[in-house]
Amino acid sequence: MSLTYEDRRMTILNHLEMEGKVQVHHLSELLTVSTETVRRDLDRLEKEGKLRKVYGGAVKMRMEMVEPPFLNRVQMMKPEKAAIGKLAASLVQDGETIMLDNGTTTIEIVPFLNDKTNVTLITNSIPILNLAMETFRGRIIFAGGEVNQECRAVTGTLTDQLLDQFKVNKTFISASGISLTDGITDFHLAEAVISRKMMQRAEECILIADHSKFGLSTFARVAKLEEISMVITDAGCPKEWVDTIEELGIEVRISE
Incomplete structure (x- = not known):
């Protein structure tokens, strides 16, 4: 049975929390879905403010790009x-x-x-x-x-x-x-x-x-x-x- 978006979402965010970044091809293998599906999931998560897409994957969203005083x-x-x-x-x-x-x-x-x-x-x-x-x-x-x-x-x-x-x-x-x-x-x-x-x-x-x-x-x-x-x-x-x-x-x- 294929995973729902919510299942994939949880897996992606868990990996992002631990690793700080995720890669499309690795997620595709892990979730047993196409790279196109992973990219659509990353698009949705970026719109939700959960991550920031980069070439080949995504990184964790940071509130601060520079250190506060x-x-x-x-x-x-x-x-x-x-x-x-x-x-x-x-x-x-x-x-x-x-x-x-x-x-x-x-x-x-x-x-x-x-x-x-x-x-x-x-x-x-x-x-x-x-x-x-x-x-x-x-x-x-x-x-x-x-x-x-x-x-x-x-x-x-x-x-x-x-x-x-x-x-x-x-x-x-x-x-x-x-x-x-x-x-x-x-x-x-x-x-x-x-x-x-x-x-x-x-x-x-x-x-x-x-x-x-x-x-x-x-x-x-x-x-x-x-x-x-x-x-x-x-x-x-x-x-x-x-x-x-x-x-x-x-x-x-x-x-x-």
């Missing part, structure tokens, strides 16, 4: 980010050295580190530095370099070289997008480079991201999903994503 992003998904930050901070042990990249989720770790006086925090983020100077009682190392005013962080060769001097216990990285096809991505190449360097200098790398980041791909790749050891997200993360990440051998923790 840092101060605006701080307010987005704030309860979820705070819960993720609390769970992430609970993993930091006495005597450890950690790195935090520049992000509105990683900054939420800092308030929950205030009782960890024997921890060293390394960051390239100016907002994280400012907050840590107010609330954190451990050791702070700022990975200085060229100030990127758009990102509100320091990036570039000097920052990269300074980070090379350290070996840390844990690195916590944020993401603008997470997809199976493109892995962990960022809007800014300079920030992606620094996040990747932080991963390379850590014994354990932990990705922290709210559920809105899953299924998206942005400009610059930070790393493959398989290069991290743990994902911390919120309860809004789809079960399909949790199951898929765990199948890759990556631990998933859900904040309360």
Whole structure:
């Protein structure tokens, strides 16, 4: 019995959610329908605002093609980010050295580190530095370099070289997008480079991201999903994503 449009629609959107993009020929084989039928389905879904057609297939519709300013992003998904930050901070042990990249989720770790006086925090983020100077009682190392005013962080060769001097216990990285096809991505190449360097200098790398980041791909790749050891997200993360990440051998923790 042939699949109805609603059945095909659900399959297409599920694949789009996981992969970030779909291809006409692959869908044709998967659904056992002609490529013409798949193209008509994609036309309908584009009119519904569910995807954007591209040559040979379609990609997930994104509300933002460029990253909103840092101060605006701080307010987005704030309860979820705070819960993720609390769970992430609970993993930091006495005597450890950690790195935090520049992000509105990683900054939420800092308030929950205030009782960890024997921890060293390394960051390239100016907002994280400012907050840590107010609330954190451990050791702070700022990975200085060229100030990127758009990102509100320091990036570039000097920052990269300074980070090379350290070996840390844990690195916590944020993401603008997470997809199976493109892995962990960022809007800014300079920030992606620094996040990747932080991963390379850590014994354990932990990705922290709210559920809105899953299924998206942005400009610059930070790393493959398989290069991290743990994902911390919120309860809004789809079960399909949790199951898929765990199948890759990556631990998933859900904040309360």
